[in-house]
Every structure is written in C-alpha cells, then in structure tokens.
Amino acid sequence: MDTFPKAEARARALRQELAHHNHRYYVLDAPEISDSQYDKLMRELQGLEEQYPQLVTPDSPTQRVGGAAVEDFGQVVHTTQMLSLANIFDDAGLTEFDERIRKLTGLSQVGYVCEPKLDGLAISLRFEDGRFVQGATRGDGTTGEDVTGNLRTIKSLPLELFPQDGVKVPRRLEVRGEVFIRKEDFRKLNEKREEAGEALFANPRNAAAGSLRQLDPRETAARPLSVYLYECVPGDGVPAFKTHTEKLEYLRTLTLPINRYQHADGADGVRQRYDESLKGRHALPFEVDGMVVKVDDEDLRRRLGQVSKSPRWAVAYKFPPEEESTTVEDIGIQVGRTGALTPVAHLKPVKVGGVTVSRATLHNEDELRRKNVRKGDTVFVRRAGDVIPEIVSVVLSKRPEDSQPFTFPTHCPVCGAVAAKDEDGAIIRCTGASCPAQLVEKVRHFASRIAMDIEGLGDKLAMQLVTSGQVKTFADLFALTRDSLLKLERMGEKSADNLLASIEGSKATTQRRFLYSLGIRHVGDSTARALAEAFPDVKSLFTASLEDISRVKDVGPVMAQVIHTFFQEPQNQAAIQALLDAGVHPAPPAVATGGPFVGKTVVLTGTMERLAREQAKEEIERRGGKVSGSVSRKTDFVVAGEDAGTKLKKAQELGVRILDEQAFLKLLEGDARA
Incomplete structure (x- = not known):
C-alpha cells in the first residue's frame, strides 16, 4: 500500500471479510476458507494496522485478545427492563x-x-452505527454490570455489523441474549x-458466568x-x-448469532415441540434446562404486557x-498423579439421567466447605x-x-508427606x-491406551507392582520377568x-505417545503432539531453552516453564535415559505430503473390530x-x-461422506502402499 487512503480502504475490506468468515465459522459452522487462509487475511490486517496505527479501531478483529484489567465493573442502566421468565413444569402449566x-x-x-x-448468563448488547459499543449483564433487570471489554473477546459476537440482503445498518440497536459455553468447549x-492441576468447573453455566465476570x-x-x-x-x-x-x-x-427457534400452532404444537426438545436435549451442542415459549405476534405481546418483572406473553x-x-456414605481423599488432594463423596448408588452415580467430586477444600x-x-x-456428577445441595x-464436619488432612493420606497449598491457593498437593x-x-497413566498402550496394566495391577516394590520407576516395567509377575495376587x-508381550510391544512407540506418557504437568495429548513435531528427538529437550519451548504451538508461558523445568531436572533426564536404555524407541512424527487424509478432518464413531479408537486416530494423524x-x-x-450413534445421524443430515470399517481400512492400506 503506497497511500493511506488505499490502506484505509483495504483495512475496511479486510475487517468485513474477516467478520464474514467469523460468522461462517462460529455461528453457521460452515467455513468457506481454511484456517491458513483466514490467518493470512488476519496477518495482512495486522500489518496495515502496524504501518498505520490510526487504522486500529476497537471493533477490529485484531483487538479480541482483551484489554487492560479493571478494578471493578461499572453500572449500566438498561433502556428497557430486562425481564425474567415465569416457569412452568408440566402440561397443566402449559394448558393454563x-x-x-x-x-x-x-x-x-x-x-x-x-x-x-440456554443455561448461561443473560446479557444486553448495544450497537451504534453498526459498531458494538457496550454490553452489560442483566443484573436486577434495571441495572447491570458493564462487561463490554470481556464481551469483545467472544469470537461469535461481531464487533461491527455488515448486513446482508441490502438491509440498512440501524443507527442504534439493542439486543438481548445469553452467553454460554458449548459442551465440547467445556470438556x-x-x-x-485438570492437566494444569487446577480445580474443575462443575458445570458450563458457572464457568460461563465466572468467565464473563473476570476483571x-x-x-x-x-x-x-x-x-x-x-x-x-x-x-433508531x-x-x-x-x-x-x-x-x-x-x-x-x-450477521448476529441468533438462538435456534421453531414455530408452533397452539398448545398442541408446543407440546409436540417440547417432546422433541426433551428427547433431543443431549444431542444439542450446548446445555439447556427447558424450552422458552413465546407469543409470536408482536401486537399481541404489547396488548398482553407484563406482570411485575415477567412478561405475560412468554414462559x-x-x-x-x-x-x-x-x-x-463417606468422604475420601483422592491423590492424583500431580499430587493434588481432591475430596470425593462416596454415595449410595443412584440413577441420575440414565446413569448410575456412586461418586461425586467436591473439587477442593473451599468447595467442600462452601x-x-x-x-x-x-x-x-x-x-x-x-458434565461430571456434582452435589447440588444438602438436605440439612x-x-x-452426631454429624461432624469433614477434616481436610494436613498430610498426604497415602505417604504421610506434608500437604501444602499451591501457588494460587486453590489446590492442596502432596509434597512427597x-x-x-x-x-x-x-504408572497407570504411563501404560494407558493413549500413552504407551500396555494392555492389561490397569489400576489394580499398577498398585500391586508399586506396593510390592517391583516398580519404582517407569524403566522397571521393562525389567519385569515371568517369575516376578507370578508372585502377584x-x-x-x-x-x-x-502382559510381558504387551510391554515388549510398547517399546516401538511414537514421540507423541512417549512425551504424553511421562505425565508432565500441563502436557496433554495435543500438547505432546505439538512438542513431538517441534522436538522429534526427546533428548533435544534436555538442552532446549525456555524460549525454544515457548515457540511451540499453543504452549503458553506457564506451560513452557513447567516443561522446561521438567526436562532440566537431572532425575527426569535419568528416568528418560533409562527408558531408552531399556529399548524404548520413540519414533518421530511422520510428515505426510500426500494421500486421502492430508488436511482432512475425520470423526470416529461406533466400535471397530480391527482397530481400537486410539489406533485409528493415530493412523489418521500419522497420515496428515x-x-x-x-x-x-x-x-x-x-x-x-x-x-454408531448421533454422530452418524448428523453426518447423514449434513451430507458428510461416511465410511464403514472396511472402506476406512482400504483407505489406510492404500495410503500405506502409496
């Protein structure tokens, strides 16, 4: 760009194009371009904004990272009251x-x-001349909290409106909706x-509400x-x-993201919609706790009005x-592989939502006390x-x-070492x-299917091997003998x-599996894959700098520091060397340059005879x-x-190509021969 006017026009066009692709990706779930093409457009806009800082606008897609922290939320008075809905719970309520x-x-x-x-947090959004200028929580219905800065970070929310079909941008637009977290995103x-050793969120609603109200x-x-x-x-x-x-x-x-909706004629039509919604609630990508029923005719709504803080025209x-x-029946302490002490309620088994529940996590000491x-x-x-089972309330x-409060241990219940709170004060960990x-x-994690995949080495056997003294390090697994195993119960x-055959077979593994198996805090399967791609030789991590590790995809500063510290520790280097000396051969990631899987997104559903789910996943990823x-x-x-369940049904509805096991294996075999 040789002139500012040209740069300004191009920046405007890029903002509109990026907004269009955000809407296609996050709202319609129907992208038109690849991630790399999107990134190219974003980099071009960032380059223009760096060259001409005056082009940076608050609604630019480059500004979604979040601004400076605030000391407190300001207040916003709603232009019209944000009403709450009255509830009905049965057919009699609907009839009435x-x-x-x-x-x-x-x-x-x-x-x-x-x-x-939607099971989330109600919000109000204000746009002026097509630009998002303010967002607030519902609050008491009259006054809410100003969370504009936080709402700007939500990628499905356009910061600037680019209407379709020749519709004019209104001078002033105020809309109401709900902020929530999708089930898959929540998982x-x-x-x-969990990888970071942090307390888990109990449900998506609490997570969404807490996230939106971060200072x-x-x-x-x-x-x-x-x-x-x-x-x-x-x-206006x-x-x-x-x-x-x-x-x-x-x-x-x-181009605003609207909630799903269906029309219904009369109470009978609503009953049909309700039955359909109740049966399909778990197939939705987000949590719902009911169905909102609204009069469709706007004139009727105005005539019906409201009662106190609820509309007469909706329930x-x-x-x-x-x-x-x-x-x-009891409250126990579970000690995880990161040393976190987690209180767990052992319950008299009860069926909830079609599943028998006998345990519920209490997350941490603070949650237990609360x-x-x-x-x-x-x-x-x-x-x-x-969502993981949770205790909602106690019937006092x-x-x-003779009930007594649970006393949280000051020492690890397993080894007796001091239990201390970690750096953020939320988790208590064993220091042993x-x-x-x-x-x-x-050991159980090391042997798990997506790690070294040692079949037959589950919780009970891992406990026996450790308590018997046969396994004190990972490498000891490869020194087990038939005679020593036969001594076990x-x-x-x-x-x-x-078991010995499975242990021997596990020696031929991949770098990703090997790194994941080490149980490094913060390092899950996806991070292990990224590390494997960046460091094909595990020993190169011994000398990698903090900066080298920080450059790995999706590895943030905290995670990089933990990984760097792990590989700098002589004890850990010795443990890895012992595994290599025992014959473990972590193969570097294969780089696929062609074939039917390169750059493709595949979903696995149902059970296959010849391949376990993790094996199939690995074969696909190995082929790009x-x-x-x-x-x-x-x-x-x-x-x-x-x-195969609902994923197959959805694929059929969307017209996605479906392969049975035989066709899938033929693709794998054909690609391998090629």
Whole structure:
C-alpha cells in the first residue's frame, strides 16, 4: 500500500471479510476458507494496522485478545427492563398459560415460537452505527454490570455489523441474549484445567458466568465463550416487526448469532415441540434446562404486557430435573498423579439421567466447605449431559445429630508427606517426591491406551507392582520377568505372558505417545503432539531453552516453564535415559505430503473390530489428518463402526461422506502402499 487512503480502504475490506468468515465459522459452522487462509487475511490486517496505527479501531478483529484489567465493573442502566421468565413444569402449566393468553386476546388459537432455554448468563448488547459499543449483564433487570471489554473477546459476537440482503445498518440497536459455553468447549476447558492441576468447573453455566465476570479481559479471552441472541429492543433505524420470527430473521441478516427457534400452532404444537426438545436435549451442542415459549405476534405481546418483572406473553417450560437424592456414605481423599488432594463423596448408588452415580467430586477444600457436605448427609446429585456428577445441595433437615464436619488432612493420606497449598491457593498437593499414590497413578497413566498402550496394566495391577516394590520407576516395567509377575495376587501364567508381550510391544512407540506418557504437568495429548513435531528427538529437550519451548504451538508461558523445568531436572533426564536404555524407541512424527487424509478432518464413531479408537486416530494423524470429536460441515469423513450413534445421524443430515470399517481400512492400506 503506497497511500493511506488505499490502506484505509483495504483495512475496511479486510475487517468485513474477516467478520464474514467469523460468522461462517462460529455461528453457521460452515467455513468457506481454511484456517491458513483466514490467518493470512488476519496477518495482512495486522500489518496495515502496524504501518498505520490510526487504522486500529476497537471493533477490529485484531483487538479480541482483551484489554487492560479493571478494578471493578461499572453500572449500566438498561433502556428497557430486562425481564425474567415465569416457569412452568408440566402440561397443566402449559394448558393454563395458553388458556390465559387466549382469554386475554379473545383468540381461539395462538401462534408461538419455541426456543431452547440456554443455561448461561443473560446479557444486553448495544450497537451504534453498526459498531458494538457496550454490553452489560442483566443484573436486577434495571441495572447491570458493564462487561463490554470481556464481551469483545467472544469470537461469535461481531464487533461491527455488515448486513446482508441490502438491509440498512440501524443507527442504534439493542439486543438481548445469553452467553454460554458449548459442551465440547467445556470438556476441553476442564481437560486443560485438570492437566494444569487446577480445580474443575462443575458445570458450563458457572464457568460461563465466572468467565464473563473476570476483571481481566485477557482471562475471559482464554475461555471458550459463545453467545446467542433472542430479542431486539426498538431503536433508531430498527424496523417495526409484526412477529418475533420476523425480528429474529432481521437479526440474522445483520450477521448476529441468533438462538435456534421453531414455530408452533397452539398448545398442541408446543407440546409436540417440547417432546422433541426433551428427547433431543443431549444431542444439542450446548446445555439447556427447558424450552422458552413465546407469543409470536408482536401486537399481541404489547396488548398482553407484563406482570411485575415477567412478561405475560412468554414462559420457560422447564425440563424435568436430572437430579436425585441419595446419601453420602463417606468422604475420601483422592491423590492424583500431580499430587493434588481432591475430596470425593462416596454415595449410595443412584440413577441420575440414565446413569448410575456412586461418586461425586467436591473439587477442593473451599468447595467442600462452601457446600458443607458431611458423611451421612442426604444430598441432591445432578448430572447433565457429559458434565461430571456434582452435589447440588444438602438436605440439612435430614442431617444426623452426631454429624461432624469433614477434616481436610494436613498430610498426604497415602505417604504421610506434608500437604501444602499451591501457588494460587486453590489446590492442596502432596509434597512427597516418591509418594506411592502418585507413582501408582503415574504408572497407570504411563501404560494407558493413549500413552504407551500396555494392555492389561490397569489400576489394580499398577498398585500391586508399586506396593510390592517391583516398580519404582517407569524403566522397571521393562525389567519385569515371568517369575516376578507370578508372585502377584491373581496373576496366572497366561496373564503374565500377555502382559510381558504387551510391554515388549510398547517399546516401538511414537514421540507423541512417549512425551504424553511421562505425565508432565500441563502436557496433554495435543500438547505432546505439538512438542513431538517441534522436538522429534526427546533428548533435544534436555538442552532446549525456555524460549525454544515457548515457540511451540499453543504452549503458553506457564506451560513452557513447567516443561522446561521438567526436562532440566537431572532425575527426569535419568528416568528418560533409562527408558531408552531399556529399548524404548520413540519414533518421530511422520510428515505426510500426500494421500486421502492430508488436511482432512475425520470423526470416529461406533466400535471397530480391527482397530481400537486410539489406533485409528493415530493412523489418521500419522497420515496428515485431524480427528475431531464432533460432526460439522467442516468434517470430511465420518468413520462409522458398529453401534454408531448421533454422530452418524448428523453426518447423514449434513451430507458428510461416511465410511464403514472396511472402506476406512482400504483407505489406510492404500495410503500405506502409496
């Protein structure tokens, strides 16, 4: 660019193009360009903004990283009250709601709109001349907290509107919606926290609410928040709408992410939508706790008005709660492989949401104290979708008279070493370097399927090997003999031979598996893969600088420091050398340059006869492909084994190519021969 006007015009075009691709990726789940092409556009915009700093605008996609921390949130007075919905819980409640609407309007049948009731945090957003200028929480309905800086970090929320179909940008637009975390993003978030030894979030709603209210927007930017909108406030340049459906479609043309919705004719139509929603709730990519039922006709809404803080024209038709009451039989302490002491409630088994629950994590000492859970208590246990079971509340009226508060140990219950709080004060860890509990867990992790894949070496055997003294380091596993194994409880000759064969076979492993197996704090499977690609020879990590490790993809400063410290430790270097001396051969990642899997996204579902899930994943990645956990329009293949479930159905709906096991194996074999 040789002149500023040309640079300004190009920057504007790039912002519009990037906003379009963000909408396609994060809202429609239908990207039009590859990640590398998107990154190229972003780099071009960053280059222009560096050359001409005056081009940097608050709504530029380059500014989503989060600004400076604030001391406190300011207050925002809502232009119109943010109402809360009255709840109904059964068909009688729906009948009463519908009869009341028909009586007040004089109609024989009313048209409704049904929307998933998102389990998140309500927000209000204000745009002026197409630019996002302010966002606030619901608060008390009249006044909320100003969380504009945090909302700017949400990638599905456009910072500038680029309307479609010739629609004009309104001078002033205010919309309402919900901030939430998708199930898959929540799972990954908790996986990262577990790898980091941090307390897990109990559910997506708490995680979303806490993330949006971080005083440092950079913390919010690191959380996978999403937003859906479902209401529009009259404003300057906003057209008058005849129906709520028309209003939602208008927001869609402004490229805003709107909530899903379906029309329903009368109470019978709502009943049908409710039954469909209840059956399909777990197939949704986000948590819902019911269905919102709204009158579609805008004129009827105005006539119906509101009662106190709730509209007469809408209700939340709640799903039956997936929680049951049971008894806490005991509270124990689990010592993890990072030394974290986690309180666990051992429950009288109870079926919740179709799954038998007998344990529930209490996360940490602070959570245990906050919920005041004791042995003998009657408690309500909740399980929603894939979320870990949690104790919701204690029924204090049923608490035994001789009940005593749980005393959190000051020493590790396994090895007796002092238990101390870590740097952020949230987690209490065992300080014992040779704690058997950690060693058992580390050996189990080392042998797990996605690590060294030593079949038959599970929890019980790992405990026996450690407590018997046969295994004090990872390398000791490769020195086990048939005679030494037969001394173990319930170990027969065939089992011993199978285990030794599996141990021998595990020596031929990959660099990624090997690095993951070492149990380095913060290093999960994806980080191990990135490290393997950057350092194909494990011993090169012994001399790698902190800067070298920091340059690895997705490795942040804290993670880099932990990895660097691990490989600088002489004891760890000796342990790795001992494994290499024992015959372990970690192969560097193969670089695929061609074939049917290069650059492709593959989803695995169901059970295959010839390959375990991890083996199939490894074969795909070795050939340059990527394995995803969910089906979308970005998916290239779905490999469907026996008993394939909802992923297969979604692939069929989206028209994604589906391979059975035989076709998948032929692709693998053909690629191997090529």
